[in-house]
Amino acid sequence: MTDFKLISDDEWRQRLSPEEFHVLRRAGTEPPHIGEYTDTTTEGVYACRACGAELFRSTEKFDSHCGWPSFFSPLAGDRIIERRDTSHGMVRVEVLCAACESHLGHVFEGEGYDTPTDLRYCINSISLTLREE
Template sequence: MSPNGKSDEQWREQLTRDEYRVLREGGTEAPWKGEYVDEKRTGVYRCRACGSELFASDTKFDSHCGWPSFWTPMAGEKVRLLEDVSLGMKRTEVRCANCDSHLGHVFYGEGWDNPEDARFCINSISLTLEPVSGDAAE
């Protein structure tokens, strides 16, 4: 059971196969293919699995990495950071603190021009955007 009490079977029923692979199995979507890579609308990005508010659009920036990038979550308790040593490298995995779904990874100290010098590199398939009413795509 996940932290919010859902069984693996319930997650499989709720999520598409691709969503399940990323959110529940820690997969990664292909770069430049996600729906939010070039998104410009104002709003709140929520966890696709549980709906928890994760990132505000005003912290999104173009890092040219192929995935939506944010410099900070909405609040520290919204995400959990875990050491990830898979793929022969040390990274920091980002998970939803509410439902424990895999979101992506965060990288620090790369010289980004933002207050945290951070790049939360998040899979589009892990998110849903709740746009501000009346905000059209640019």
């Protein structure tokens, strides 16, 4: 089994496209409304594009009209890491894959969406791969 946390930047660059590397390994953000999963309603499991770890289920995906796929809960709390992010003059909570520590997006609370958790996991499409069920 690969310990994804030990993979070098050079190896990640070989495994990922330049755009994937920018978002997943350098905490970039893809432009809004262009990602392949922004408006997808296909049933399945969303996995980390870098390592394949299962992260989110389509049943927890909702339309937030924010320009990126939104989920109200991960598959399990141990699938992701949440950490304080003070970049770009903002205070946010970054979401990373727990298996490989790749950047996925951010989570926001208290925005008033009609979801069971009042959370919005705003995730870059390029960080995910959908496995249809």
